[in-house]
Amino acid sequence: MKISIRRSRRAAIAVALGSVLALTATACGDDGSGTGGDKGDEGSGKGKIVFWDNNGGVRTDIWKEIIADFQKANPDIKVEYVGIASTEYQSKVDTAIQGGGLPDVGGVGAAMLAGFSAQKALEPLDDRLAKSSLNGKLNKDMVASLKAAGGGDGTLYSVPTSANNGVLYYRTDLFEKAGLDEPTTWDKFYEAAAKLTNAKKNQFGYTIRGGAGSIAQALDAMYGQSGITSFWNGDKTTVNDPKNVAALEKYAALYKKDTPAADLNNDFTKMVAQWDSGTIGMLNHNLGSYQDHVKALGVEKFRGIPQPIGASGKRVQVSNPVDGLGVFKASKNKDAAWKFIEFATSHAENSKFNKAAGQVPSNNEAAGDAWVSEAEPTKLAAAALTDSSTTIVQLPYYLPDWNTISKADNEPNFQKVLLGDLSAKDFLNTMADQLNKAQAEWKEQNG
Numbered sequence: 001m002k003i004s005i006r007r008s009r010r011a012a013i014a015v016a017l018g019s020v021l022a023l024t025a026t027a028c029g030d031d032g033s034g035t036g037g038d039k040g041d042e043g044s045g046k047g048k049i050v051f052w053d054n055n056g057g058v059r060t061d062i063w064k065e066i067i068a069d070f071q072k073a074n075p076d077i078k079v080e081y082v083g084i085a086s087t088e089y090q091s092k093v094d095t096a097i098q099g100g101g102l103p104d105v106g107g108v109g110a111a112m113l114a115g116f117s118a119q120k121a122l123e124p125l126d127d128r129l130a131k132s133s134l135n136g137k138l139n140k141d142m143v144a145s146l147k148a149a150g151g152g153d154g155t156l157y158s159v160p161t162s163a164n165n166g167v168l169y170y171r172t173d174l175f176e177k178a179g180l181d182e183p184t185t186w187d188k189f190y191e192a193a194a195k196l197t198n199a200k201k202n203q204f205g206y207t208i209r210g211g212a213g214s215i216a217q218a219l220d221a222m223y224g225q226s227g228i229t230s231f232w233n234g235d236k237t238t239v240n241d242p243k244n245v246a247a248l249e250k251y252a253a254l255y256k257k258d259t260p261a262a263d264l265n266n267d268f269t270k271m272v273a274q275w276d277s278g279t280i281g282m283l284n285h286n287l288g289s290y291q292d293h294v295k296a297l298g299v300e301k302f303r304g305i306p307q308p309i310g311a312s313g314k315r316v317q318v319s320n321p322v323d324g325l326g327v328f329k330a331s332k333n334k335d336a337a338w339k340f341i342e343f344a345t346s347h348a349e350n351s352k353f354n355k356a357a358g359q360v361p362s363n364n365e366a367a368g369d370a371w372v373s374e375a376e377p378t379k380l381a382a383a384a385l386t387d388s389s390t391t392i393v394q395l396p397y398y399l400p401d402w403n404t405i406s407k408a409d410n411e412p413n414f415q416k417v418l419l420g421d422l423s424a425k426d427f428l429n430t431m432a433d434q435l436n437k438a439q440a441e442w443k444e445q446n447g
Contacts, residue, residue, distance in 0.1 A: 039329060040331045040334055041331075041332045042333075042335045043334060045076075045077075045335035045336050046076040046077055046336065047078070048077075048333075049078075049079055049080070049103075049104040049105060049331070049336045050080045050082060051063075051067070051082065051104070051105050052082050052084055052105075052107065053082065053083045053084060054089040054107025054108070054323075055086045055089075056084045056085055058086070058269075059083075060081075062352070063083075064081060065352065067079045067081055069343075070344070070349075074343070077336045077339065077340070087267065090112050093106070093116060097116070097119050100330075102331070103328060103331075104332075104333055105325060105328070105337040107326075108157065109158070109322065109324060110322045110323075111149075111397055111403050112403055113146065113150050114150065114402060115401075115403055116157070116326070117151045117157050118400040120329065122157040122158070122326050122327070123327040123334060124156065125156045125157060125326070125341075126156045129159065133342065134159070134342060134345060137347075137364055138345065138363060139163070139367070142160035142163055142324075142362045145160070145319070146159075146324055148394075149322075151398055152398055152442070152446040153446070158326040159325050159326070160322050160323070161344065161353060162323050162354050162361060162362055163320065163322050163360040163362070164288060164323070165286060165317075165360065165382075166284065166285075166317050167304040167306070167307075167381060168183060168189070168306070168307055168308060169282065169289075169293060169303070170182070170281060170305070171280075171281050171297075172302055175196075175281070178192075178195055178196055182305070183282060183308060184305065184309060185308050185310075186224065189282070190254075192281055193205030193258040193282065194258055196282075201279075203280075204260050204279065205259075206254055206280065207259055207260065207274055208254055208259045209266060209284070210264040210414070211265045211266045211270070211271075213411075216318065216320075216406065217284055218248060219318045219393075220317055221248070221284070222247045222251070223247075223316050223317065224247075224315070224316050224317055225250070225251070226243035226244045226246070226310070227243070227312040227314065227316055228241055228243060228244060231318075231394060231395060235439060235440065235443070236432070237432050237435040237436060239431055244428065245424050248424040249424045252418055252424060262274070263418075264418055264419070268285060268289070271285070272285060272293075275293075276293060277296075278296075284307075287377055287378055287381055288357055288359060290358035290377050290378070291356070291358050304376065304380070304381075305377070306381060306390065314391060315389055315390045317392060318392070319395050319397075321397060322362075324362075326341075345363055348366075350362060350363035351366035354366065355369075358375060360372075360382050396435070399439065399442050400442070401434070401438040401441075402438070405431065405435060405438065410430070410434075414427065
């Protein structure tokens with residue numbers, strides 16, 4: 001089967017080669033990684049393994065706790081931790097696939113999974129999971145999501161650690177002072193965004209994500225308002241449906257009117273920090289920032305609720321990628337790498353990780369722990385993922401080109417939309433053309 005990687009991805013790989021060489025040097029240990037294309041080896045199940053964290057900095061502390069627990073339970077295995085920022089992770093892995101230096105084990109979420117598996121970089125994990133103590137203990141929907149994202153052949157290349165969900169955080173104190181209803185509908189959301197804005201006092205109703213990661217948030221706002229419940233209509237994407245175009249026009253018009261001008265370049269870290277400073281009414285993010293808000297504001301000043309309901313009376317939101325852990329095929333110690341995954345997704349450790357991250361655990365026993373119901377946004381998000389009031393629009397994570405299309409190819413164009421230099425219609429038509437071509441290519445390759 002011929003595997004085709006987009007020109008833009010190849011270019012990104014070439015640019016990233018130099019920057020990843022330092023990581024490559026540290027990633028190769030005594031029992032460490034082989035080169036791209038290496039089939040690797042089961043290894044002794046002892047010695048050193050290298051772990052690449054796909055959200056370094058944000059999750060470094062909790063992963064170091066889990067690694068310490070693992071090494072205490074497995075004194076014959078040493079885990080070398082390498083934290084990589086989420087915005088750099090794909091290029092680091094892509095470069096290592098081409099030039100060598102892959103880790104033994106690393107974060108492999110749904111959004112990046114198809115691209116890595118298309119390059120034959122990941123070890124199939126179905127048989128290992130079937131023989132594992134984890135078998136039957138992981139959330140079936142999360143497992144199914146990662147299987148679907150792997151490229152279409154139904155193979156499991158990543159074991160789920162957690163699921164995220166879109167959350168609308170709002171300042172209960174500011175809403176109460178302004179006499180506003182909870183923003184449970186999109187109409188109430190826009191009303192609050194306008195009423196809470198006083199630019200002269202540096203007060204704004206909303207903070208919009210204009211920097212890295214902007215496309216997923218924009219898609220959530222589009223489909224949430226339009227009520228369109230499928231990403232595809234036959235072989236054509238619905239992103240540029242007139243209802244979605246109108247929704248994006250309304251959403252993008254918030255910029256600089258009811259949002260700070262700095263939002264143009266804000267990734268999630270800056271956006272969250274800005275909201276936590278206390279002068280902005282609403283923030284769309286996910287469960288991962290909940291603890292940051294608690295530390296900054298206290299639980300009494302804000303709530304985190306599922307995305308607003310549209311005009312149809314139904315809640316529609318796009319799928320958040322399931323995160324997980326994968327074994328890289330080049331690993332010379334796959335047995336030890338699998339032991340680490342098995343340990344990290346066990347009841348106690350998966351609960352510890354997701355409590356720190358504020359996300360929905362993949363381990364069913366962990367999902368039943370008390371903290372899940374005590375953290376209100378997590379409890380509400382878990383319900384929204386399973387009850388009949390919410391329709392999830394499944395994003396095409398299975399496309400090897402998805403991550404490139406939804407990031408490098410279109411984030412700069414979305415900024416042009418915010419600035420008024422590009423129409424929402426032209427922006428979405430361009431994105432639709434890229435998606436339709438990627439879908440056609442994928443279908444040709446996968447029959």
